Amino acid sequence: MSGAAREALPESPEASGTRPETPRQRSLAIALMCVAVIGFACCDTTAKFLNRSFDPLMTTWARYASNVLLVSLVLNPVTSPRLMHSNRLPLQIVRSALLLGCTVLNFFALRYLQLTQTMAIQFAMPLLVVLLAGPFLGEWAGTRRLAAVAVGFAGVLAVVRPTPGTLHPAALLTVASTILYAFYAIVTRMLARHDRSSTTLAYSGLVGVILMTPVLPFVWTAPPTLLHWLLLVAIGGFAAAAHYLLILAHARAPAPVLSPFIYTQIIWMAALGYLVFGDVPDGWTVGGGAIVISSGLYLLYWERRTRISHKTGKPADVR
Numbered sequence: 001m002s003g004a005a006r007e008a009l010p011e012s013p014e015a016s017g018t019r020p021e022t023p024r025q026r027s028l029a030i031a032l033m034c035v036a037v038i039g040f041a042c043c044d045t046t047a048k049f050l051n052r053s054f055d056p057l058m059t060t061w062a063r064y065a066s067n068v069l070l071v072s073l074v075l076n077p078v079t080s081p082r083l084m085h086s087n088r089l090p091l092q093i094v095r096s097a098l099l100l101g102c103t104v105l106n107f108f109a110l111r112y113l114q115l116t117q118t119m120a121i122q123f124a125m126p127l128l129v130v131l132l133a134g135p136f137l138g139e140w141a142g143t144r145r146l147a148a149v150a151v152g153f154a155g156v157l158a159v160v161r162p163t164p165g166t167l168h169p170a171a172l173l174t175v176a177s178t179i180l181y182a183f184y185a186i187v188t189r190m191l192a193r194h195d196r197s198s199t200t201l202a203y204s205g206l207v208g209v210i211l212m213t214p215v216l217p218f219v220w221t222a223p224p225t226l227l228h229w230l231l232l233v234a235i236g237g238f239a240a241a242a243h244y245l246l247i248l249a250h251a252r253a254p255a256p257v258l259s260p261f262i263y264t265q266i267i268w269m270a271a272l273g274y275l276v277f278g279d280v281p282d283g284w285t286v287g288g289g290a291i292v293i294s295s296g297l298y299l300l301y302w303e304r305r306t307r308i309s310h311k312t313g314k315p316a317d318v319r
Contacts, residue, residue: 029253032245033261039242041268044118045276046235048110053228055219056107057212059235063103064208066236071205074244080198087194091187095200096207098184103208105177112170115273116281119266120159120289121174126259126296127152128182136186144302148295155291158284197247259300263293 043063050059077083086092109118127149134140160171191200223229249258266289273279281289 025252026257029249029251029258030261032249032252033258034264036242036245036249037262037265038268039238039245041115041265041272043235043238043242044106044110044115044269045272046231046238047107048115049276050228050231050235051107051111053224054221056111057104057215057219058221059107059232060100060104061209061212061216061219062232063107063235063239064100064205064212066233067240068205068209068236070237070240071201071243075198075202083199083202086199086203088191091191092195092200092203093207095184095187095191096203097211098180098187099204100208100211102177102181102184105173105180109170109173109177112168113174114277114279114281114285115269116266116279116289117159117171117285118174119269120285120292121156121171122178122181123263123266123289123292123296124152124156125178125181125185126299127292128179129185130299132182132186137189145299148298148302152292152295155288155295158288158291160288161284201243201247260297263296266293 047056047059047063050062075083106118106122130145130149156175160175188200223232270281273281
């Protein structure tokens with residue numbers, strides 16, 4: 001989900017279920033999730049706006065630099081001792097590099113595609129994770145899940161429309177970005193067994209800044225107005241705030257409860273796309289996006305049945 005929006009999965013699944021879940025906690029967690037995805041939508045909208053004036057690589061640097069600056073006010077070696085200590089440092093770097101690649105590809109795609117088009121394609125990420133979880137995590141999908149994945153990818157094809165005269169090359173950037181993010185999600189789950197979520201969050205921004213800063217002199221353009229300066233800072237602020245709300249949400253309710261509400265982001269993407277850029281989603285984007293979202297919700301439904309079955313000891317058809 002976005003340069004920022006694609007980060008709508010928790011930084012570390014370990015946070016899920018860290019306190020007893022009550023109806024009030026669950027309601028609060030859902031509210032926090034819904035507000036978090038608004039922040040991710042604002043981040044993508046800001047990136048698309050800034051890409052009109054700047055190279056997407058400069059926008060990417062600003063997103064990471066301002067994010068690190070703002071996050072460091074809360075997470076730093078003073079407030080969180082041994083913050084940068086990782087038990088799997090190479091894996092942390094790989095994960096952060098994957099996230100950076102997602103962001104760069106997404107920001108380039110946003111130059112040419114509507115917000116809803118990129119979002120509809122990115123919603124295929126959970127489907128890819130289902131396929132990758134087998135070889136990387138030993139979590140093999142059954143026939144029902146594979147069928148849902150196949151249907152979901154049909155929805156992606158409806159959005160992309162890979163036929164002469166209808167396929168915009170930028171759509172392939174979003175597809176590549178989504179594939180990278182699926183690997184990023186797998187690595188995030190692997191790291192959750194070894195490092196704290198705060199450590200993983202700190203590396204996410206720091207590695208991005210380190211890798212993008214040498215590129216900055218070659219793509220730098222002086223911001224023409226005060227608004228552009230403010231947005232260059234705000235883009236990282238939206239991401240930082242959304243991530244913080246996301247972590248708070250996952251501390252209050254498990255991921256299967258919260259994940260369906262990630263899809264509400266498409267509403268805000270459509271609204272902001274219309275208000276800021278005058279974009280109206282076409283029928284293919286709406287229809288394909290609905291198929292992808294339905295497939296994702298079906299997978300969440302079966303995941304939840306699996307969890308309930310494991311807890312109660314009752315058999316369930318979770319193929």
